[in-house]
Amino acid sequence: MLLRRRRPTARPLRVGNNSVEHGSDDQARQFTVPDSAAGTRIDVFLTAAIDGYSREQLRLAVHAGAAQVDGRDVRPSFRLRPGQRISFRVPPPAPDGSLPENIPLDILFEDEGFVVVNKPPGMVVHPARGNWTGTLTSALSYHFQSLSDIGGPARPGIVHRLDRDTSGVIIVAKTNAIHLHLSEQFASRTVQKEYLAIAAGCVDHDRDCIEAPIGRHPFQRDKMAIRRNHVTSKAASTFYEVLQRFATATYLKLQPKTGRTHQIRVHLDHVGNPILCDKLYSGHARLSSAQLLRQPGLDAEDCMLDRQALHAHRLTIQHPQSGKPITFTAPLPEDLHRVLTALRNHDSSHSGIITS
Secondary structure (H helix, E strand, O other), rough: OOOOOOOOOOOOOOOHHHHOOOOOOOOOOEOOOOOOHHHEEEEHHHHHHHHOOOHHHHHHHHHHOOOEEOEEEEEOOOOOOOOOOOOOOOOOOOOOOOOOOOOOOOOEEEEOOOEEEEOOOOOOOEEEEEOOOOOOOHHHHHHHHOOOOOOOOOOOEEOOOOOOOOEEEEEEOOOOHHHHHHHHHHOOOOEEEEEEEEOOOOOOEEEEEEEOOOOEEOOOOOOOEEEOOOOOOOOEEEEEEEEEEEEEEEEEEEEEOOOOHHHHHHHHHHOOEOOOOOOOOOOOOOOOOHHHHHOOOOOOOOOEOOOEEEEEEEEEEEOOOOOOEEEEEEEOOOOHHHHHHHHHHHHOOOOOOOOO
């Protein structure tokens, strides 16, 4: 469902036309630093002020001498003060890296600053080797005329990401200023994230916090691993709560406190309960009814599930303009409903079921 909101009065960093004197793409643009930009890095300021370029592109341009503050060359990390005058020579625009495709999107929310999408399983967020079409960014490029470009031409609007086979809530920025505001919330860990997962086996505790550092796997380039005191390792924390136990699996709610690559998947594998049908960490790319319920007499050829049973269910942020908390929820998709129904029906017809 597409929802629209009136434009609130509160705004993030203002770097609009009131701070620009003159200029065009083929000559130096002139800016006067407004009060709201006090202490802002110049590369961040320029990213919010000039559309069509990623922050990395503008950082490199500043590093190459394209920006002067009060007539002096500065580094990309230079912190601005109100009233300073910036002269910036805009670099040639980069080619667009996303091919627009007419792919339907399930829109959970939209206003003038950002859009929230319920990403289906199997959809890659942005183009990469082996996945050049059918991506979320291709769909976004088709449906929206304006998206932030901080992430570069291949990642229009992308503030954060979900794995290809993880479904659920993902936020997309329409402007650079909104993108920066949202990115800061993710970086400062004020975003509240809630996932639903179905894990193999019986999870011991009703609720617990898994705290284990995650780094690159020592042998498999596509995997992450629990690695202590390694150069690639970063602290990672995931709180979980058991929603329901079954004879062969556990239905969980998880709240990652950090945002490491594959964090929930690695942490659940670490405690001995990998997510169902997680090819990388459980070893299964698909599950039949016989495998799911551990009943040899059932059909071993049907497909009960063919992707990891992980869903980004709920996300709460501070609205970049109103400053008020706002929550977005994506309902549990049909394939995970099907698995839960099969588990519940199987346990109800057998003795010794375990529920929380």
